[in-house]
Amino acid sequence: MADFELFGFRADCNGSSGVAESLDGIIAIDLQRANGDDIRVNPRRRTRRPRIDAGIASIAAAVIAAIASVLVAILSQSDDPSSSAATTSPSASSSMGLSGTGGYPLRGDSSDILLDVTYPDGSEVPRERTLNKQWELRNSGKVPWSHRFLAPVISATNDESCHPVDKRYDIPYTAPQQKVVVSAEVVTGSHPGRCHLTWKMIDKAGNYFFPGGKGVELDVIVK
Numbered sequence: 025m026a027d028f029e030l031f032g033f034r035a036d037c038n039g040s041s042g043v044a045e046s047l048d049g050i051i052a053i054d055l056q057r058a059n060g061d062d063i064r065v066n067p068r069r070r071t072r073r074p075r076i077d078a079g080i081a082s083i084a085a086a087v088i089a090a091i092a093s094v095l096v097a098i099l100s101q102s103d104d105p106s107s108s109a110a111t112t113s114p115s116a117s118s119s120m121g122l123s124g125t126g127g128y129p130l131r132g133d134s135s136d137i138l139l140d141v142t143y144p145d146g147s148e149v150p151r152e153r154t155l156n157k158q159w160e161l162r163n164s165g166k167v168p169w170s171h172r173f174l175a176p177v178i179s180a181t182n183d184e185s186c187h188p189v190d191k192r193y194d195i196p197y198t199a200p201q202q203k204v205v206v207s208a209e210v211v212t213g214s215h216p217g218r219c220h221l222t223w224k225m226i227d228k229a230g231n232y233f234f235p236g237g238k239g240v241e242l243d244v245i246v247k
Contacts, residue, residue, distance in 0.1 A: 129234050134165035135225065137240060141205060145243040149219070151212050154189070157242045158207040161198075169198040174208055174223040175230070177239060185246045186212045186219035195225065212246045219244050 141158035149155060163169055173192040189209040198204040208223055224232050224239040 132166035136162045136164045147244045148247050149244045153212050155210045159240045162203045163198045166200050175226045177224050184213040184215045185217035186210050
């Protein structure tokens with residue numbers, strides 16, 4: 025069996041009879057054309073390319089533009105030294121303060137409470153006695169400590185149990201990463217009870233260097 029294609033028609037021909045049938049078909053078409061008949065031949069189907077909807081295209085363009093603007097903002101912020109100051113907070117291990125307003129805490133300023141040198145929490149102390157409470161601190165930041173003081177911020181749980189002697193106590197100059205021992209004096213009362221006092225670091229004007237910090241404490245039992 026043989027096949028061939030002529031004038032857009034494909035025929036399977038089995039010997040002479042197949043050729044004859046194909047030729048008859050071609051002659052019939054020529055006769056129709058001669059009579060002016062409208063001959064419609066189905067063209068081969070062409071593969072249609074998918075059309076992108078205009079609405080989808082506009083949405084995709086808007087998404088790409090938004091992503092590009094975000095990337096530009098991130099890159100510009102990373103190149104701006106002032107942007108790191110807004111996101112940088114003191115060390116989470118800082119015991120003296122975590123956040124604040126009015127310029128404090130200073131960028132890079134941080135403090136750690138290492139230990140109670142005298143009168144650990146829960147110690148029993150006699151009545152009507154002057155106590156010299158001491159703490160060991162470390163300047164764990166990058167800012168030197170100069171002209172700083174400790175000031176009481178919370179009064180005694182029982183005013184008759186104890187009270188601080190002075191309104192503020194000097195903190196010696198301390199370079200970054202150095203340790204320092206600071207102290208405050210407290211007088212116990214004539215009645216037994218719990219003595220709980222807190223001090224925080226201040227400047228000459230009385231502003232707290234670490235407003236949100238825990239501060240240093242004295243928590244003892246007056247017997």
